[in-house]
Amino acid sequence: MNRTVNCRLGDLLLSLSQAIDMMNSCLVGHHRRVAYMAYHLADALKLPPEEKQNILLAGLIHDIGALSLRERLDMMQFESDFARMHCEAGYYLLHLFQPLRGVAEIIRYHHHWWKEVPAHRRVPGAKGDGFRGGQILHLADRIDALINRQENIISQEIEIARHISAEVGDRFMPAAVAAFNTIRQYEYFWLYMSPYYIQRKIREYLEESPVTEIGLEELLAFSEIFVNLIDFKSRFTATHTSGVSATAVALARLLGFEEDRLMLIRIAGNLHDIGKLTVPTEILEKPAPLDYKEFSMIRSHTFYTFNILETLNLPWDIHKWASFHHERFKGTGYPFHVKEDDISLEAKIITLADVFTAIAEDRPYRSGMSREEADAVLESMVAEKRLDARLVEILRENYLYIDSARRTAQHEATRRYATFQDHLHAAFPKEQAAADLFF
Ligand SMILES: [Fe+2]
Ligand SMILES: [Fe+2]
Ligand SMILES: [Fe+2]
Incomplete structure (x- = not known):
């Protein structure tokens, strides 16, 4: 039997993402939308390809540590007592799998507030250790929580931006919010989040990313x-x-x-x-x-x-x-x-x-x-x-x-x-x- 499985890590995570979203009907598509927005933000911030890829993959499975239903429901609230715990649990589950080590670090910090990030990591251009990716994911995650999926998505742009701007520099990373303020003006940015297009968009982004193939x-x-x-x-x-x-x-x-x-x-x-x-x-x-x-x-x-x-x-x-x-x-x-x-x-x-x-x-x-x-x-x-x-x-x-x-x-x-x-x-x-x- 052939030992090469020709399995791409991105495809595996896309499937895993679907599995996590099935845990609760309120969350259908949450992981893919967050991955999509986080990738967009990382792209606008001109981050290096590998970091962009890690942010995309982290977005696809960022709430993997939220294992129980109680936890899943709680997580949808804007303020969550359990937020830190599911970040740490997600990090723990993933960090031993070498190809996902960078992804695990990003997930670990996806509910950290900007002001809690160590000062030397907050200077413009500082990278690494998952803080920057975590900040981008944090913003994308909160934008998704603010979207009312029963209503037209474009019409919510101004209101969502108002909520986000109220916490810039405190909760959210200023550079990431600035990037959001630019891309939010493009209607297509919102419209691609429809369940009909999101999967195709994520596949496209995975194609652009460096491919990680995994063996048996x-x-x-x-x-x-x-x-x-x-x-x-x-x-x-x-x-x-x-x-x-x-x-x-x-x-x-x-x-x-x-x-x-x-x-x-x-x-x-x-x-x-x-x-x-x-x-x-x-x-x-x-x-x-x-x-x-x-x-x-x-x-x-x-x-x-x-x-x-x-x-x-x-x-x-x-x-x-x-x-x-x-x-x-x-x-x-x-x-x-x-x-x-x-x-x-x-x-x-x-x-x-x-x-x-x-x-x-x-x-x-x-x-x-x-x-x-x-x-x-x-x-x-x-x-x-x-x-x-x-x-x-x-x-x-x-x-x-x-x-x-x-x-x-x-x-x-x-x-x-x-x-x-x-x-x-x-x-x-x-x-x-x-x-x-x-x-
Ligand atoms: Fe069974
Ligand atoms: Fe989360
Ligand atoms: Fe989330």
């Missing part, structure tokens, strides 16, 4: 960001994805998959529940049975997984491997009702890994099943044509090996989750209670 190892590292993004959303399932990936890889190893294919299985495992970003945390955490409406939201999540991953245009069917884990062999699953012959071995592996992890892992409201209980459940699911008999056989024969791979991965994930929380608590000692609300 980097794609895997990128998918690890999603693991944290998905699992940190709810403490009830805070290690689920890690368990699924590890179980799937252990099964695939037993089937003799070579290294590259194992890596792809791990990526599919990491991304299988990315569509859950669209499901409110309250539903994910509800310890009681779900009602019809709530279950309908759950039934949508693999459809979103399919579509988010399909847009990544990967040269394999990873989107199918990842998103068919609730399909059943007789066509009674969701969302596509595909039948056994159209479900690949890889998708069957992810499905079994998902079921096994869900029944074997401890949840806050119940402990995981014993080996005997798990065996019985798996057997009955084989009889119902929901799981592949041969794969279940392999799992049962190698139970200790697979279960310990799952446990180790989930312990590791618990440690990662605790480190993430510690980082936020250390950064915001006074807002300890607020930090807890995050999860």
Whole structure:
């Protein structure tokens, strides 16, 4: 298998942007509009191409650290107590992925006020460390919050400019506001923000930017960001994805998959529940049975997984491997009702890994099943044509090996989750209670 994936970082972030915006219907398009405006401002300020690109990419995912619904809603207010925390959380999630280090720094400061930026960074022409990009993003983010999307966008120009000017030099960077005051006079600047054009515009800007291609190892590292993004959303399932990936890889190893294919299985495992970003945390955490409406939201999540991953245009069917884990062999699953012959071995592996992890892992409201209980459940699911008999056989024969791979991965994930929380608590000692609300 070929190790080059020919995947462009910009395309990945555009897809991720869509995933974050789906978390809340009020936010549809927010990230793309902010990226568009921030890029425009950076261009007007004649920033170097690499910084412009980082600002564009940061705009596409700037609120990635805002993981819970409560946080998402709060963020739309002009003044937000949680603003700093989601900046730090976003920085934390991204900074370990080397190609996004510069982007992470910009996101870290996207709610900093101009007067809080260290003096030596405020002199004209001073660059670096994400402060300047953060300031530009801050302005673009606030402009977007001031736009009333029910009304004609051009007619709001003067009123928005009045709000922004009232805080120049205090909240907003003077040079960025000056750039805004020039470009706001062009009608096209506003009109391109329509949902019909914005995607095309962002693609155009990505084309202008230096292209960063990523290989299989980097794609895997990128998918690890999603693991944290998905699992940190709810403490009830805070290690689920890690368990699924590890179980799937252990099964695939037993089937003799070579290294590259194992890596792809791990990526599919990491991304299988990315569509859950669209499901409110309250539903994910509800310890009681779900009602019809709530279950309908759950039934949508693999459809979103399919579509988010399909847009990544990967040269394999990873989107199918990842998103068919609730399909059943007789066509009674969701969302596509595909039948056994159209479900690949890889998708069957992810499905079994998902079921096994869900029944074997401890949840806050119940402990995981014993080996005997798990065996019985798996057997009955084989009889119902929901799981592949041969794969279940392999799992049962190698139970200790697979279960310990799952446990180790989930312990590791618990440690990662605790480190993430510690980082936020250390950064915001006074807002300890607020930090807890995050999860
Ligand atoms: Fe934000
Ligand atoms: Fe935002
Ligand atoms: Fe799922």
